[in-house]
Amino acid sequence: MKLVKHAKSVALALAIGLSSSHSFAADQTLLNSSYDIARELFASYNEHFASVWKEKTGKTVEVRQSHGGSSRQAQAIIEGLRADVVTYNQVTDVDILHTRGKLIPADWRDQLPNASSPYYSTMAYLVRKGNPKGVSNWDDLARDDVSSVFPNPKTSGNGRYTYLAAYGYAQKAFEGDEAKADEFVKTFLSRVAVFDTGGRGATTTFVERGIGDVLITFESEVNNIIAEFPDHGFEVVVPKVSFLAEFPVAVVERHATRNGNLELAKAYLDELYSEDAQRLLAGFNYRVHNEVVQAEFADQFPAVELLTIEEIAGSWDDAMSIHFANGAKLDQLQRR
Amino acid sequence: MQTRASLRVGDQPWVKWSLISLALFIVGTLLIVPLVAIFVQAFGDGVQGFLANITDTYTLHAISLTLLVAALTIPLNLVFGVFLAWLVTRFEFPGRKLLITLIDIPFAVSPVVAGLLYLLLYGSNGWLGSWLMDHDVQLMFSWPGILMVTVFVTCPFVARELIPLMQQQGKEEEEAGVTLGASGWQLFRRVTLPNIQWALIYGVVLTNARAMGEFGAVSVVSGNIRGETNTLPLHVELLYQDYNAVGAFTSASLLAGIALITLFVKSFVEWRQARQRRVLDEVSE
Structure with missing residues (x-):
């Protein structure tokens, strides 16, 4: 029977293929659910953690990674993806693990230092070679000869951060005069050339389609884009005031307990705060809290006044209802 | 004139x-x-780069997972498709027309919706999901879930190919077989199968192409775990998001290669089918 022979050879090929990727069986495995652009960061950190864990306990650990838009990742966990830890780029996405899934305690932000955010970043500008429009701060982006590109705040966390950063700047600049701040942000939004749905799309618009004078995204991303497209000679500009973008982490206690990984999961997140790990994170262009590492990377991270969500909108819940809900401030200001 | x-x-x-x-x-x-x-x-980074990307652990795993899913989907849908086609063309029963219409549901429903349906049913908040969770069975966000949605999305292909052909051929030959004393299995092996074999292969080729290329439904239930639940189409997107354009296109070229092979096999099968039809026509004349 030809068919049987064929089926056998396929099965063999599959077995080889599958076994090649599981060639070394680790003593323990951990699943980390993370945001979509953090793959290389965690590939590197997982290696670091595996050696630390091996030294400490003598056991080998293999950390599996799941990457995607962090809202969708959180949704998958609520639907049953058994991740042991989450490492996201938005506080709201960790919060819903408590509010909708009761998978983590309400006080998850108090479980680890710095409000459970081992590293942070801020919104920065990517400008074309030589910064021809002389862009240095948010007020430049409201000029009528400057057009900017960033993802739509309606669909993207990245875009929401940019909107909040601009709003926070306006609140400061106009000393809390809400009407003036609104007017500024309205002008700022009207100068946007294209609203893409996500960060990757905005990058493509700016780099490959050549649209806009400024691309606004995470500082950590800006540096990656420069590295990715060295021929374009892009430059980073960090505004004087910007938004504190936190990268919250949490142990998904229900799942980790079930997987028998609670201790391992906690150690995995604790290790992120160690000096070596903080150095590794800084190497990926994230800002960190460790003072020794901060001093080492002082040149790379220009001083910036960081506004928190509490300063700008009170809390994430308020920010969502005041700014981003249907018909709320963002919609009103975008009406041209 | x-x-x-x-x-x-x-x-x-x-x-x-x-x-x-x-x-x-x-x-x-x-x-x-x-x-x-x-x-x-x-091949942007040359042949070396191409090979390096192909032999990446995660790419290899994505390839084997995709092959595994396709290799399991095909027999399942083959049996299901033949059974269904046989049922609706050889028997008269109430609801037969309705059944023929229902076969097409997976074509009518968007794959993303199909994925979400499975998630709502089998996810941990779903009707069956909470029961499965209590019994420690993980279907969604693991390969069985990927297999389930792939089977769903591809199940009409074989039946759709067979039904018109079997309707056209009628049941005279089989009835002749029965009067000559053939058992059910003999009937299937000697009479039905040879008549439908090319349509069957055609259906399998289409099933295979779709099973390997399916993105929407799989992406909903996959969970995107690298080296575990990442199929080739998902891998392409993931690499692209990572700014690894060459890697993404390397994986994409594998899918494109599969598509090209599918096309050739498809044209060959179509040619054989046409020839068989000509022979049939000559015989009947």
Whole structure:
């Protein structure tokens, strides 16, 4: 029977293929659910953690990674993806693990230092070679000869951060005069050339389609884009005031307990705060809290006044209802 | 006998050639150029780069997972498709027409919706999901879930190919077989199968192509765990998000290669089918 022979050879090929990727069986495995652009960061950190864990306990650990838009990742966990830890780029996405899934305690932000955010970043500008429009701060982006590109705040966390950063700047600049701040942000939004749905799309618009004078995204991303497209000679500009973008982490206690990984999961997140790990994170262009590492990377991270969500909108819940809900401030200001 | 009135569009050379060149232009820009671009991009870092990307652990795993899912989907849908086609063409029963219509549901429903349906049913908040969770069975966000949605999305292909053919062929030959004393299995092996074999292969080819290329439904239930639940189409997107364009296009070129092979096999099978039909017609004359 030809068919049987064929089926056998396929099965063999599959077995080889599958076994090649599981060639070394680790003593323990951990699943980390993370945001979509953090793959290389965690590939590197997982290696670091595996050696630390091996030294400490003598056991080998293999950390599996799941990457995607962090809202969708959180949704998958609520639907049953058994991740042991989450490492996201938005506080709201960790919060819903408590509010909708009761998978983590309400006080998850108090479980680890710095409000459970081992590293942070801020919104920065990517400008074309030589910064021809002389862009240095948010007020430049409201000029009528400057057009900017960033993802739509309606669909993207990245875009929401940019909107909040601009709003926070306006609140400061106009000393809390809400009407003036609104007017500024309205002008700022009207100068946007294209609203893409996500960060990757905005990058493509700016780099490959050549649209806009400024691309606004995470500082950590800006540096990656420069590295990715060295021929374009892009430059980073960090505004004087910007938004504190936190990268919250949490142990998904229900799942980790079930997987028998609670201790391992906690150690995995604790290790992120160690000096070596903080150095590794800084190497990926994230800002960190460790003072020794901060001093080492002082040149790379220009001083910036960081506004928190509490300063700008009170809390994430308020920010969502005041700014981003249907018909709320963002919609009103975008009406041209 | 020829009159001016019988002159058709295209009989004038300039109409013919402008239509042909327009068609070629459209095919070239919409189909050929992107296809070539995939391979050009894939070899952007040379053959070495291509090989390095292919032999990446995660890419290898994505390939084998995709093959595994396709290898399990095909037999399942093969049996299901033959059974269903046989049922609706050989028997009369109430609801038969309705059943033929229902087969097409997976074609009518968007794959993303299909994925979400499975998630709502089998996810940990779903009707069956909470029961499964209590019994420690993980279907969603693991390969069985991927298999389930792939089977769903591809299940009409085989049946859809067989039903018209089996209707056309009728049941006379089989009835003749029965009167000659053939058992059910003999009947299937000796009479039914040879008649439908090319349509069957055609259905399998289409099932395979779709099973390997499915993105929407799989992406909903996959959980995107690298080296565990990442299929080849998902891997392409993931690499692209990572700014690894060459890697993404390398994986894409594998999918494109599968598509090309599928096309060739498909044309071959179509040719065989046409020949079989001609033979049948000659015999009946």
